């Protein structure tokens with residue numbers, strides 16, 4: 237066995253795991269599992285620890301390397317685990333030299349002492365992104381992710397990500413266009429642009445190009461690309477060019493996921509978010525004027541410290557006010573080292589209850605949209621033998637179509653979870 241990569245967390249990690257697998261194998265590592273961890277919630281960190289113990293129990297001869305955001309923010313915690321052979325930093329993981337050093341350490345029998353295991357550089361010192369031109373994800377994958385930005389300059393009070401990924405940095409536009417072209421030529425039908433704070437794209441590059449400009453460059457210079465999708469964005473930072481592409485380019489998928497987090501202005505202030513409730517509602521109305529059939533999704537936290545029932549009700553009714561279709565609900569998770577962890581906490585039971593109510597509101601919104609699709613014809617990307625997704629990211633039950641194909645299908649109803657044809 238060469239190297240297996242176990243990916244936790246976000247699309248960024250999914251992209252990075254492809255690079256890790258390639259670099260670790262090039263370094264000649266074998267019988268090794270790399271845990272590409274996530275630190276967004278305590279639950280995510282616990283899952284990585286459980287996987288490490290299980291893997292070592294099943295295969296005592298395995299080498300286990302932990303990397304990712306949890307390794308970057310809590311390296312000692314992982315290094316103290318007897319099952320762990322090495323802890324690699326979140327930027328280091330993208331560099332061949334880190335895997336060559338791991339190989340050399342393993343060959344020399346190093347990594348016995350806790351401190352010897354740790355190879356984690358200061359993430360805040362990282363100024364540039366390690367360029368990676370992936371010539372392909374696993375062949376035939378209909379949808380693949382391209383990382384165009386990493387890190388974040390904001391410091392939302394609940395968020396551990398900047399401490400795991402460092403400050404914002406962007407991949408130069410030319411390198412992104414080359415990456416997208418390489419993947420489109422390889423037959424990947426849909427490319428998803430991903431980053432930590434995507435809308436801060438380019439702030440660190442000469443000429444400070446914005447996400448909208450990047451999107452235009454990709455669509456202009458890669459005519460063979462069939463579908464471009466944008467992952468999570470901060471609505472208050474959306475630029476004019478991006479609004480122009482949303483309005484006028486069919487190849488940009490009519491689906492946006494927004495980092496809203498709360499519907500209450502006092503809570504948004506305590507989160508150190510840059511937008512108000514009014515801004516969020518107005519942004520959703522604006523993009524709906526530009527692209528009336530657009531679907532909108534959002535991340536919302538339930539039970540942020542000091543949140544009262546009344547404040548929470550403003551998050552609940554934001555689902556309708558913004559006409560959201562996809563809701564990612566995050567029960568507040570106290571992350572050590574964040575300012576919110578020092579604020580008066582909401583009781584665990586209330587957090588659970590509010591998350592449940594938000595999910596119910598999200599489910600009802602999805603049902604409304606699924607019902608409204610009946611009688612339309614949608615461009616469906618075939619993801620597998622049994623499922624596809626429309627341009628609005630709505631799942632479709634299909635059978636026997638070729639994965640990777642994009643087909644115009646007439647929607648005749650839904651089964652409560654997926655559209656039917």
Ligand code: SF4
Pocket residue numbers: 388389390391392395396397398432433495
């Ligand atoms: S914008 Fe806020 S929530 Fe998003 S990664 Fe940055 S600090 Fe975290």
